[in-house]
Amino acid sequence: MSSVEDRRFDYDYDGIQEYDNPLPRWWVYLFIGTIIAAVVYIPYFHFGPGQLPTAAWQADMDEWNRLHPPVPLPDEAELAALAQQSGMPERGRQVFATRCVSCHAIDGGGQVGPNLTDDYAIHGWSRELITRVVNDGVPSKGMIPWGPQLSREDVVAVALHAYALRGTTPLSPKAPQGDPIGGPKPEADATGAH
Numbered sequence: 761m762s763s764v765e766d767r768r769f770d771y772d773y774d775g776i777q778e779y780d781n782p783l784p785r786w787w788v789y790l791f792i793g794t795i796i797a798a799v800v801y802i803p804y805f806h807f808g809p810g811q812l813p814t815a816a817w818q819a820d821m822d823e824w825n826r827l828h829p830p831v832p833l834p835d836e837a838e839l840a841a842l843a844q845q846s847g848m849p850e851r852g853r854q855v856f857a858t859r860c861v862s863c864h865a866i867d868g869g870g871q872v873g874p875n876l877t878d879d880y881a882i883h884g885w886s887r888e889l890i891t892r893v894v895n896d897g898v899p900s901k902g903m904i905p906w907g908p909q910l911s912r913e914d915v916v917a918v919a920l921h922a923y924a925l926r927g928t929t930p931l932s933p934k935a936p937q938g939d940p941i942g943g944p945k946p947e948a949d950a951t952g953a954h
């Protein structure tokens with residue numbers, strides 16, 4: 761091991777001397793390695809056939825979406841049939857009780873969210889329209905899109921429950937919002953929100 765004296769450069773600028781303190785070998789090799797990697801990486805990924813991470817992610821997503829096209833929501837007739845399925849009312853009630861009560865109240869009378877029991881609706885009143893608004897939400901107005909969070913079955917069940925709430929009498933109804941719903945009140949149906 762050379763002494764500290766030995767490792768001084770033998771020049772002297774106005775009394776200032778420089779100590780020869782080379783970087784460790786492994787560090788230098790790593791540094792050279794990054795230069796070599798960059799020479800390969802930049803032309804290949806930025807100008808050549810390689811895909812940058814965001815492009816690769818997008819390609820993966822496109823492929824995934826191609827293989828899994830969104831399943832369309834059931835239409836009015838399908839929903840009417842689903843409403844008759846056994847267990848549907850109970851399931852809808854349960855999902856409503858855990859996911860919706862904070863904004864619509866347990867009996868649908870409304871709090872932050874609109875009253876679901878009256879003869880007014882902002883987004884229309886049919887099984888199909890309600891299923892769509894539950895699935896897609898109205899994020900700008902505070903209604904959560906439930907499609908990405910709940911199974912399709914739960915979305916349908918809870919939408920049918922919300923649909924069936926119209927015409928029931930809540931404890932403290934919120935003032936009507938939206939437009940009057942044309943047509944008669946619903947018959948009591950198998951979603952059984954009565």
Ligand code: HEC
Nearest residue numbers: 859860863872873874881882883884898901902903918922
């Ligand atoms: C964080 C609060 C919040 C939660 C939780 C919530 N909602 Fe809403 N909901 C709203 C708001 C606010 C609106 C009004 C949106 C608007 O003004 O366009 C709304 C609107 C609706 C509408 C349309 C009403 C109309 O008048 O057209 C339905 C149906 C509905 N919600 C059902 C549900 C169901 C079912 C759930 C549970 C799965 C749920 N909501 C959970 C806040 C909420």
